[in-house]
Amino acid sequence: MNKARLSCLAVAIAAALATAFPAQAARQQQQQQQQQNTGTTAYRASVLHFTGDPSATQQSYEYYEDGVLLVGADGKVKAIGPANTVLSANQNAQVVDYRGRLIVPGFIDSHVHYPQTEMIGSFGEQLLEWLNTYTFPTEKQFGDKVYARGVAKTFVKELVKNGTTTALVMATVHPESVDALFEEAATRNMRLIAGKVMMDRNAPGYLLDTPQTSYADSKALIQRWHKRGRALYAVTPRFAPTSSPEQLTLAGKLLQEYPDVYMHTHLSENKGEIAWVQELFPSSTGYLDVYNSFGLSGKHSVYAHGVHLRDDEFASLARTGSAVAFCPTSNLFLGSGLFDLQAAEKHGVKVGLGTDVGAGTSFSALRTMGEAYKVIQLHKAFTDNPAEKKPLTALKSFYLSTLGAAKALDLDDRIGSFKAGNEADFVVLNPNATELLKFRSARATTLEEKLFVLQTLGDDRTVERTYIMGKPQ
Amino acid sequence: MNKARLSCLAVAIAAALATAFPAQAARQQQQQQQQQNTGTTAYRASVLHFTGDPSATQQSYEYYEDGVLLVGADGKVKAIGPANTVLSANQNAQVVDYRGRLIVPGFIDSHVHYPQTEMIGSFGEQLLEWLNTYTFPTEKQFGDKVYARGVAKTFVKELVKNGTTTALVMATVHPESVDALFEEAATRNMRLIAGKVMMDRNAPGYLLDTPQTSYADSKALIQRWHKRGRALYAVTPRFAPTSSPEQLTLAGKLLQEYPDVYMHTHLSENKGEIAWVQELFPSSTGYLDVYNSFGLSGKHSVYAHGVHLRDDEFASLARTGSAVAFCPTSNLFLGSGLFDLQAAEKHGVKVGLGTDVGAGTSFSALRTMGEAYKVIQLHKAFTDNPAEKKPLTALKSFYLSTLGAAKALDLDDRIGSFKAGNEADFVVLNPNATELLKFRSARATTLEEKLFVLQTLGDDRTVERTYIMGKPQ
Structure with missing residues (x-):
C-alpha cells in the first residue's frame, strides 16, 4: 500500500488512528485547541531566522537548537529564544511540540505567475516563443472569474504546501483574475502582492488592454485591494515589449499617485528579448533605462530575472533601491542564462528568490534554493578563474527566501524574520x-x-506545516 | 495529519484498511497471489517502450494507451500489445490492473557511486577539491564490509524506490565494498554492474591500492561475481589522474583476459581535471587518448561525463563503440559544464543518462531527465544561434534512461525494452x-x-511500483 493511496484515506481513518495512537491524537487535539485558543502559543523546535545578509555580516542569524517561537493571540511574533528561557518566562503559553523539526520564517516567492500553474512543464521554447505558444493562450481563460478562482485555489494551496506564505504574483490582463486571487488569499489571511498585467501591444488581441483601460482598471484594483487585509497591489506592466510608451507613462503615473504600491515587471531575461527592447525603444541606453525613463524604478519595484544586466544597470538598480527576483529553475528551463548574484552583491542590489512558475518548474522554495546553488556553481564552468566565483551558501539561500526577499519587497518590518511584532x-x-x-x-x-x-534533497514533503499569522494551514 | 506520519503507521493499519476498503485489499491480495503464482501475469496499463532512438528514426516507440505487458513465470517479457488483443489471447493470465498508470521499462542509471549515498548534497566545491574534501574521507569506511552492506542496502532501496532496476556503479577501492553491493543486489535479483575502484596515486594513502593488488583483487572479483545471477563486473579505474600508467596497463590486461566485462571510468568532466591529465600524461594528445592508449575503450566501456570533449574525441568514442554517461544534476551541482548531446548524436556516440549520486543530487531518473532538459536548454544562452540548439524531447530522455542506456551498456538484448524474451x-x-x-x-x-x-514534476512518488524480473519490490 503506497503513500498516495494512504493519503486519500486520511480523512476516513483519522478517528481510528486517534484511538490507536494517542500521541498523534494528542498533538492533533493540541493543534485544534490552539486554533481556538486566544492566548499565547509556544512552538518548540529548532528555530532559525536571519537578522542580516550572510554575505555582508559575520553574525547574520539567530539559531536556537532547542528553541521556542512565541506567538501571540494576535498572530504576531512575541519572542524567540532558547526553550528553557522562553518557556519559563511564559508558563501560561500553550506549547506545541515540534522538537526534531526546524522552524523558519515562511518562504517568500519574489516572482510567480499564478495563471501559469496549469502550464508548468511546457516543452521546448525560449522566452519569446514560449509566451506566444503557451502563455498567451493559457492566460486567455482568466477573463472568466470562476475559472480564475479555481486556478487561484490550486495556486494558493501549492504555495502553502511548499511553505510559501507571501508571493509577488503576476495575474493576467483581466481585472477578474486579480479579484479571484486576492479573494482566495484572503480566505487564508495571506500576505500577497499582486497586480493586473498591463499589456497593450505585441500580444494576441484577446489579451490586450489599452493605456487608458489599463490605467483605469489598475486604479480601481488599487482602491479595491491595496492594504485590504494583508493584500498589497503591484502595478504590473508585463515587460517593455508588450507596453507602449503611453502605457508605461500611465504606469509611472499610478506609482506617483499611489507611492506605496509596488511595481512588478520583467527585465533582461533573454538575449533576444533585450535586442527586441532596443529595437522598440531605439533611443534608450539599455533595457533598464526604458523602465527608468518612465519612472518605474524605486524601492517598491521588483524586476524579475536580470540575467544579462550590465554593470551600470546593477549600479542603477542599487541607486534607485529597486530589487531583482532571481528565478533559477526558470532561467535554466527556458535556457535564459546564469544570474550573476555576485555582481548584484557587489553593487548592493536587493535580491529575492523567485520560482517563476510556470517557466519555473517547482513551487518549492527548497528546490528553488537547490537550483540557485547550481546556477551559481555553473558560473565556474564559464570563467578562467573558477575560484573567484563563490558558491552560494545555504545560509544565503535561506536568507534570499526569507529576510532577503522581505527586504526586496520592503516588507522586512512585517515579515521575513521573527523580530518581535512581526506577523507570525x-x-x-x-x-x-x-x-x-x-x-x-x-x-x-x-x-x-x-x-x-x-x-538539496527537500521538497514539499519537507514542509510539515505552514502557519499564516499564527494559524496552521 | 500529514503523509509522513501516516506513512509510519502504514503497517499497523494495513489490516484495518483491508476490511474498510475492499478494493484496496483486493489489489493487495492480487499482488501477493501473483508473487506466489507460477503462471503468466498481464499488467494492464498504458504501456510504452522504445524500439529505436527518437532522434534517429521516425517510429522509435510502441505505445498502447490501454495496453498490457505480459510477463511469464520465468520473469521474462512474453508480449506487449493492446489490452483487448493480449487479454483475449491469454485468458488464463492473471490480470493486475494498473489502468490510469503508465508502465515503462525499468530505468537504467548509467553512472552512480553507491558509497556516496551518504554524502549527497555536500557543499561548495568543484570536482578535484570535492574529491579531497568529501569523497575520499567518506570512501575510507568501506573497507568495513558490515558498514558497506548497510549503505548498499539504503542505496539499492533508493534505486528501487525511484524505479531504477539497473545501474553501473562505482564501489570503493576495497573489494569488500563490491561484495557488499552485489550481495545486496542479489537479494532482489537486480541486474547491476559494478566494480572495485582502481586507484594507486594522487589520493590519500588509506585509499590507495597498487597496480598488482588492484589487478589481483579485480580479477578475484570478476571470478566471484561476473555473470553470477544477474551481476556483471566492470573494471573501474577511478580516472586517469589517480591511476599510474602501470595500473592502467593492468586494467587493459584485465579487459583482454575477460573480454565481456565492462570498463567504467570518468572522462573530461572539469577543465582543471583535463589540464591535470595533460600534465600527468604529457605525451597524450588529450584525455580520451590516455584511455585509448591503454586499450580501455570498446563496446563495453562507459565514460562518465564527457562534458568538454573535442570533436575528434567524440569521433573516437563512436569508432570504438564506447559510451558516455550524461549526468546533468552532477554537472550542474559541481559546476562542471554543459554536456553537448547534439555533438554526441552527430557523431553517433552511445549515451545513457546517469544520476552520478553523490555529486548528482537525486536518485530519481525522472528528475534527472528534467535536469537534462535544462542542461540542453542552457546551451542556447551560450550561442549566437539558439535556434540551432535543439531542445531535448521527453521521448529522447525516456529513451536515454531505458533502451538508450541499455544500448550504452550493450544490454539491449536483455533489458531496456519490452522485446519478447527480455527480462521483465x-x-x-x-x-x-x-x-x-x-x-x-x-x-x-x-x-x-x-x-x-x-x-518535470515527477519524483520518487511518481513511481508507484518497481518490478524486477517480474517481481514487485
Missing part, C-alpha cells in the same frame, strides 16, 4: 521527511550543512 | 501521484506532453 508566518521543516533525507540529515553536523541538505 | 524489469508510473502532477497531467494531451510533465 512560519514553516515547520522536517529533516526526516523522506528516508533519504533522514539518512543524509543524520550525517549533517553544522547548521549550514543541515540547511544545505534540506535544500 | 519495469516501472509503474502514476501521473496523479501528487496534487500538482494530477492537476497538470489532466491538461496534457499527447504522449510526449504527458512524458514531459512526468519528468
